[in-house]
Amino acid sequence: ARDAALSTLAFPFGGFRPGQRPLAEAVYKAASAGRCLMAQAPTGIGKTMGTLFPLLKAAPTQRLDKVFFLAAKTSGRQMALDALARLADSAPALPLRVLELVARDKSCEHPDKACHGESCPLAQGFYDRLPAARAAALQPLAGSERITLHQAQVRSAALAHQVCPYYLSQELARWADVVVGDYNYYFDMGGLLHGLAQANGWRTALLVDEAHNLVDRGRKMYTAELRPEGLAQARQSASASRYPAVKKALDKVRRAWVALDKQQAAAYAVHEAFPEDLLAALQLCGNTLTDHLAEHPAEPDAALQAFYFDALHLVRMAGLLDAHSLVDVTQPKAPSLPKAARAPGSSTLCIRNLVPAPFLAPRWEAAHTSTLFSATLQPQRYYTDLLGLPEDHLAIDVESPFQAAQLSVQVARHISTRYPDRKASLAPIVALMARQFGDRPGNYLAFFSSYEYLQQAAALLAERHPALPHWSQSRRMLESEQKQFLARFTESSEGIGFAVLGGAFAEGIDLPGRRLIGAFLATLGLPQVNPVNEQVKERMQALFGEGYDYTYLYPGLQKVVQAAGRVIRTPSDEGVVHLMDDRFGRPEVRALLPTWWAQSGR
Ligand code: SF4
Known part of the structure; x- marks a missing residue:
């Protein structure tokens, strides 16, 4: 049918x-x-x-x-x-069955419990009540053939039959025609x-x-990382205090970790393979914890479980190590940190997937x-x-x-946003923004490479052009704060929203018509030059022959184009994009901009 x-x-x-x-x-x-x-x-x-x-x-x-x-x-x-x-x-x-899969943290009814019958009431007897819950979820909506397995419907069927909505939705995957997740x-x-x-x-x-x-x-899915606080919390857990075998296994990991750190003087080191002694200790610890958790299912211990899963993932990825990943150890060397936080055993261990x-x-x-x-x-x-x-x-x-005439793309060749030139760039950036706003008042977004840079530019704009309305993105904005930021872009409002490139307002937001008439890009979006990215560059060069471009240029320009893409959303939109850096004039950079921009007035 x-x-x-x-x-x-x-x-x-x-x-x-x-x-x-x-x-x-x-x-x-x-x-x-x-x-x-x-x-x-x-x-x-x-x-x-x-x-x-x-x-x-x-x-x-x-x-x-x-x-x-x-x-x-x-x-x-x-x-x-x-x-x-x-x-x-x-x-x-x-009769199309559409299932929505939602992450555990957004669909769990008992976040303080563990997912088994001894701990969570919605897991207890799950399989006994599953057939009835599933049948309820698969009922067509009244008067139609439509079966909707969205989060709200699955939750209501699950709670009516006292089963976990998260696991019910997973069970429904077999019955769905389309799964969205x-x-x-x-x-x-x-x-x-x-x-x-x-x-x-x-x-x-x-x-x-x-x-x-x-x-x-x-890259994130195939990366495995162990942080010292994860092990510390596991060692302080109730299970570690109560069960000597657990404590012994965790202590062994700790000793191998400390020994590794004692051999490393540099803040950052790359290894050919995952250090053997530590890997052996983690394998042993994984086996011990597997047995322990199977024997004591009624004692949920979040810290121990978190470390257990991280350790298992790392051991697994160590077994799959190849040119696609690198092993690195990062020491917390910042002098501002307390001495204890810099002691051996405080490093972060990572099998970092690059490809x-x-x-x-x-x-x-x-x-x-x-x-x-x-x-x-x-x-x-x-x-x-x-x-x-x-x-x-x-x-x-x-x-x-869209037509080239809809978007005026301007390159500000007199501005350099390179790190050493940032201070000098603030005045011309602010002057350009104010001039554009004066020529065509309306709503604009201005993108910067960091919060620090953003704040400096916003402060100078406030000082030199106090009448020009502006508002800024801040670190770790709540969803409600993000909504407030966007709500300021209306058909009749005017001002400049300051945001960071690659952040919540640089992609996936839709501000058609007068809600957004222009963007300023005070960055090429190039990832920061640091020891990790330099390793990535080396590996990209070895594998693909384009170390710099694969590490810095392509990911950076991808973000620039996404952010600038906020301006023209419909065939009737008109706007301007100011690319504020001399490097935007280079042929290799221009080649990465959308072709339909090419004919506009640059
Ligand atoms: S079984 Fe479901 S409701 Fe219970 S803790 Fe796990 S995810 Fe949460």
Whole structure:
């Protein structure tokens, strides 16, 4: 019934938006050929519907069991759920089961408990009550064929039957046609969706939203880190005090850690392999804790469990160590730290993944078809190399629906935002902002490389142009504070919002029309030069022959283009982008800017 309804499914809007049809056709063709597609498509063309609709249309002929829509951020997941709801509205007879997977910390009803029957009431007797809870969740909405497995519905079915909503949603993955969730549900080492697909032989299709994020997210997933406070808390735990075997195993790790630190005089050191003695101690400790936790399930000990999982992950990644990762040990050498915090045994141990490709490649292979899409996937080889896309993958660069005349791109060659020039750059930056605002009052965003730089510029603007309204992003803003920041951008307001590049306001926010008419970029977004990034550069040079570009230039410019992309959101928007650094005039930098900007007045 599902496949029959999908075969006749019509596009839910009157027509495709400009650029949306070629994207949809490319996704359909990739699905039909069982290939992987890398799709660069500009903001505003409706990428979510433009990828979901053709994939669902291809599902019957390609005998797809499941579509996994994987996103880096909540906003991406919400857009997918909205698009799927829109499709369901347009085809009430379509029996499509859409499941939303939500992280444990957002769906747990008892965050102070451990996930087993001896500790949490919603885990106790879970499997006895699961069939009834599942049946309740899978009830169609009154008067339609629609089965909605979004967070709210799953929670209500779970609580009605006294089972855990988090684990109920995971159980429902088998019954869903489309699953919408974070990247980690498929790409993580133990990714639930990948595991289920393998175990059940499902034929799957992947949609990877804002896929440029997968480089950093992949690196995080395949990195293992041990921090000294994790071990200290485990050693101070109730279990360590009560059970000598636990204490002994943790003490052994501590001794090996101290011995390692005593051999390291430098603040930062890279090792060929993970230090043997410490690895052996961690393996032994992992075995001891596995036995202990199995024998004492009724004694939840968060600190011990956290260290246990970190240690297991590290031991596992040590076994998979190759050129894709490096082992580094960082000592807390800052003289401002108390002496105890700098004592041996205080280092951070890391198996740092730099190239997620070897871990991601089998995941693409396991899927029948995959589409990675984003507005910024340039240069293609950077993403192909780091994301491990199959040799025969397809690629499309969807033309922008926007006209060069909509966006004036200005390069301020008289400004340098290089670190030593920052102080001198403040006055010309502020003068340029004030001049632009005077010429065309309205709402602007100004992006800086750090909070410190941002605050210095904001202070000078306040001093020299006290009448010019402005507001600033601050560190660790709460969600409500972020909303307040954005709420200042209205159709009738005027002012400049100061933000950091790569932060919450540089990507994924939508301020169409007069809500945003321009952006100032006082940075190329280049990652900081530090010992870790210099190691990354060396490895990128060895593996791909482009050390500097793969480490600094490409990731930096990707952020610049994302941030500048906030200005033009619809074909009727008009705006200006000021690129405030002489390096924006260089050919290798200009080559990384969107082609549709090229004809504007630079
Ligand atoms: S079983 Fe569910 S509700 Fe209970 S602690 Fe675990 S995640 Fe939370």
